[in-house]
Amino acid sequence: MNIELLKLLLPSSPVLEVTGQSHNCLTSDDVNAIMGYSGLSQAEYMFIINKYLDNERGINEEFYRVIKPEILELLQNKKINHKSTVKIGKLLKMAVIEVTADKCFVCTGTGFLINLSTLTKCPHCKDGIFTYTDSVRTTVLKIKPKEYLKIKKIYLELLDYVKNLEISALDKLDKVKL
Numbered sequence: 523m524n525i526e527l528l529k530l531l532l533p534s535s536p537v538l539e540v541t542g543q544s545h546n547c548l549t550s551d552d553v554n555a556i557m558g559y560s561g562l563s564q565a566e567y568m569f570i571i572n573k574y575l576d577n578e579r580g581i582n583e584e585f586y587r588v589i590k591p592e593i594l595e596l597l598q599n600k601k602i603n604h605k606s607t608v609k610i611g612k613l614l615k616m617a618v619i620e621v622t623a624d625k626c627f628v629c630t631g632t633g634f635l636i637n638l639s640t641l642t643k644c645p646h647c648k649d650g651i652f653t654y655t656d657s658v659r660t661t662v663l664k665i666k667p668k669e670y671l672k673i674k675k676i677y678l679e680l681l682d683y684v685k686n687l688e689i690s691a692l693d694k695l696d697k698v699k700l
C-alpha cells in the first residue's frame with residue numbers, strides 16, 4: 523500500500539470517532555486496523571496523517587510527548603548537550619515544519635517564477651521543494667543568527683530524526699499488502 527492508496531481509503535479530513543459509525547469519519551477501529559497492518563509507530567502514524575492526509579490532529583502535543591524521550595536519548599548517545607537557550611520542543615516544531623511544509627510558497631511548488639513574459643527558475647526552491655536556509659530557520663525560530671549557530675548541531679539532528687521518521691513510515695506503508 524502506498525500513500526495514494528491510503529488517501530483513497532481515508533477521508534481527507536478524518537475525524538476520530540470513538541462512538542458510533544459515520545461514513546465520513548475515521549473510527550478508532552479503522553485507525554487500529556491501519557496501524558496493525560502497517561506496523562507504524564505512534565509517532566510515524568501521527569506524522570503521516572498530518573503530512574499526507576492534511577489532518578491537523580496528526581501532529582499535536584501528543585506527538586511531541588511521544589517522540590521527546592527518543593530525541594533526548596538520541597542526543598545523549600551522540601554526546602550532544604541538549605541544554606540550549608532554545609527549547610527542544612521549539613526546534614522540533616521547526617523541524618516538523620521543514621519536513622511537512624516542503625512545497626515552495628513563493629512559486630507555489632512549480633519551481634518557476636513568471637514575470638511578465640519571462641520564466642525564471644525560482645531562487646527559493648529546488649524544483650518546487652522549498653530550500654530552508656539557515657537564515658530562513660533563524661527567521662522562523664525568531665532567534666538571533668548567533669543563537670542559531672549555537673543550536674544548529676542539535677537542530678540538524680532533530681531534522682534528521684523527523685526525516686527518518688517519514689522515510690521509515692513510507693517504507694512500512696509500501697510493504698503493506700491489503
Ligand SMILES: [Zn+2]
Binds near residue numbers: 628631632644645648
Ligand atoms: Zn519556488
